Amino acid sequence: MPVKKGTVLFESFNGKDVSDNPFAIYNQLTQDDPTARKRCYFSVKPSEYGRLVKQYPNIQFVKRFTPGWVKYIARADYWVMNSRMPKWWRKNKRTTFIQTWHGTPLKKLGIDIENVEIPGSQTAEYHQEFIDEAARWDYLIAPNQYSHDIFKSAFGYSGKFLDIGYPRNDILYTENNADDIRKIKQTLVGYQPKQVMMYAPTWRDDDFSEKGKYQFTLPFDLAQFFENVDPQTLLVIRPHYLVKDNIDISGFEDRVKILADVDINQLYLITDLLITDYSSVMFDFANLKRPMLFYPYDLAHYRDQLRGFYFQYDQANLPGPMVENQTDFYQKLSEYRQTGAFTDFSDNLTRFNQKFCAWEDGQASKKVSQLILQGGYTNE
CATH class of the missing domain: 3.40.50.11820 (CDP-glycerol glycerophosphotransferase, N-terminal domain)
Known part of the structure; x- marks a missing residue:
C-alpha cells in the first residue's frame, strides 16, 4: 500500500x-x-x-x-x-x-x-x-x-x-531560567518551595509479589530525612508507574509529592538535588550540572545478579557521592544542607557532563x- x-x-x-x-x-x-x-x-x-x-x-x-x-x-x-x-x-x-x-x-x-x-x-x-x-x-x-x-x-x-x-x-537548555522554573513549580506543586529534592529510583525487574504485581519500599525514613534537610525542602518522589500507588507517605503529605505521571524534564528543572541509584535519570539531569546523591542500597545484588552495568559504578566515576546505608545517607543530606553542594565531586560532575552530554x-x-x-x- x-x-x-x-x-x-x-x-x-x-x-x-x-x-x-x-x-x-x-x-x-x-x-x-x-x-x-x-x-x-x-x-x-x-x-x-x-x-x-x-x-x-x-x-x-x-x-x-x-x-x-x-x-x-x-x-x-x-x-x-x-x-x-x-x-x-x-x-x-x-x-x-x-x-x-x-x-x-x-x-x-x-x-x-x-x-x-x-x-x-x-x-x-x-x-x-x-x-x-x-x-x-x-x-x-x-x-x-x-x-x-x-x-x-x-x-x-x-x-x-x-x-x-x-x-x-532540549527543554533543559531552552527553558532553564528563573522565570520558567518559577512557573513550573507553581504548576506542579502550587507554591514556591525554597528547595526541591527528587528521589528517582530505578526500576527493579525482580521486585514483584506475583506476575504483574510489583512492590516498592522507601529505603529511608521520612522523619529522619526531613531532620537532615532544610526545613523548607519539598521531596518529590518519582517512582515507576507500576508502583506509584504503593508508596506510604502518611504524615508527610504536605512535604512530599509523588509525581509519577508528570514530564520528568519538568521535574529536573525544579530539582536542586537529585537522589537516585542506578536510574538513567543521572545522564539527563547532568545537563543541568546540579548536585546528585547516589543511594544504591542493594548494589551487590543489582550489579552482580540482576542486570549488570556497562561502566564502573563507583565513587571514581559517578558525578556525586555514593552511600549504601541510611546512616551515611542522612550524613550526606546534612552535608548538602550546610554547603548546597558536594564540592569533592565537582570535577567528577564536569567529566560526567562532558562524556554524556556533549551532543x-x-x-x-x-x-x-x-x-x-x-x-x-x-x-x-
Missing part, C-alpha cells in the same frame, strides 16, 4: 502516555509546520484515550490495536516511537521508522542481558525480539557516543544513527523535524 505523504504516527511507551522524545519531536514539528498537526497522530492505549484527549485537546489520537488504528499505522510516512513495536505488526516497506529510544543505558540492555528476570520471559526469546525489532528501524537516535556504541551491540543494530542528543532534553545543545527536536519535513537536517 502507498503511504500517505507527510503522515506521522507517534507513540510513547507503548501508548501509555504523550511524553518523552516523541512528544518533543511532535511539538517541534507542529511548530515548524503548523499544517502538520492535521497529519500527525498519537497512538495510545484505549484505556488511556479518554484521559489523554482531555489533557491534549489539540492532538489527534488513534486507539492502539483497533481497526481504526490500522489505517493510520499501515500507511504512515513516518513512525516516531521510543520503545518496541509488537513483532506481529509488519511495517510498510515505504514507512520510515525513527526509533528515539528513551535513555542512556547504565544497566545492561537487550542482547547484553545475560539472564532475563522479567516474569514470563525466556532469555533467548527476549534477545531475538530485540534483534528482530532493531532490523525494522531506519534511524536510531543516540544521545552520546557511549550510547551509540552500546546500542549497536545491545540491539544488534546496523542501521543509520542520528547522533544528535535527546529531543526531550546535547537544545536542537535535537529541530533536527528530527527537519528530517521529516525536508528529508535531512543541518547542524547549524
Whole structure:
C-alpha cells in the first residue's frame, strides 16, 4: 500500500502516555509546520484515550490495536516511537521508522542481558525480539557516543544513527531560567518551595509479589530525612508507574509529592538535588550540572545478579557521592544542607557532563523535524 505523504504516527511507551522524545519531536514539528498537526497522530492505549484527549485537546489520537488504528499505522510516512513495536505488526516497506529510544543505558540492555528476570520471559526469546525489532528501524537516535556504541551491540543494530542528543532534553537548555522554573513549580506543586529534592529510583525487574504485581519500599525514613534537610525542602518522589500507588507517605503529605505521571524534564528543572541509584535519570539531569546523591542500597545484588552495568559504578566515576546505608545517607543530606553542594565531586560532575552530554545543545527536536519535513537536517 502507498503511504500517505507527510503522515506521522507517534507513540510513547507503548501508548501509555504523550511524553518523552516523541512528544518533543511532535511539538517541534507542529511548530515548524503548523499544517502538520492535521497529519500527525498519537497512538495510545484505549484505556488511556479518554484521559489523554482531555489533557491534549489539540492532538489527534488513534486507539492502539483497533481497526481504526490500522489505517493510520499501515500507511504512515513516518513512525516516531521510543520503545518496541509488537513483532506481529509488519511495517510498510515505504514507512520510515525513527526509533528515539528513551535513555542512556547504565544497566545492561537487550542482547547484553545475560539472564532475563522479567516474569514470563525466556532469555533467548527476549534477545531475538530485540534483534528482530532493531532490523525494522531506519534511524536510531543516540544521545552520546557511549550510547551509540552500546546500542549497536545491545540491539544488534546496523542501521543509520542520528547522533544528535535527546529531543526531550532540549527543554533543559531552552527553558532553564528563573522565570520558567518559577512557573513550573507553581504548576506542579502550587507554591514556591525554597528547595526541591527528587528521589528517582530505578526500576527493579525482580521486585514483584506475583506476575504483574510489583512492590516498592522507601529505603529511608521520612522523619529522619526531613531532620537532615532544610526545613523548607519539598521531596518529590518519582517512582515507576507500576508502583506509584504503593508508596506510604502518611504524615508527610504536605512535604512530599509523588509525581509519577508528570514530564520528568519538568521535574529536573525544579530539582536542586537529585537522589537516585542506578536510574538513567543521572545522564539527563547532568545537563543541568546540579548536585546528585547516589543511594544504591542493594548494589551487590543489582550489579552482580540482576542486570549488570556497562561502566564502573563507583565513587571514581559517578558525578556525586555514593552511600549504601541510611546512616551515611542522612550524613550526606546534612552535608548538602550546610554547603548546597558536594564540592569533592565537582570535577567528577564536569567529566560526567562532558562524556554524556556533549551532543546535547537544545536542537535535537529541530533536527528530527527537519528530517521529516525536508528529508535531512543541518547542524547549524
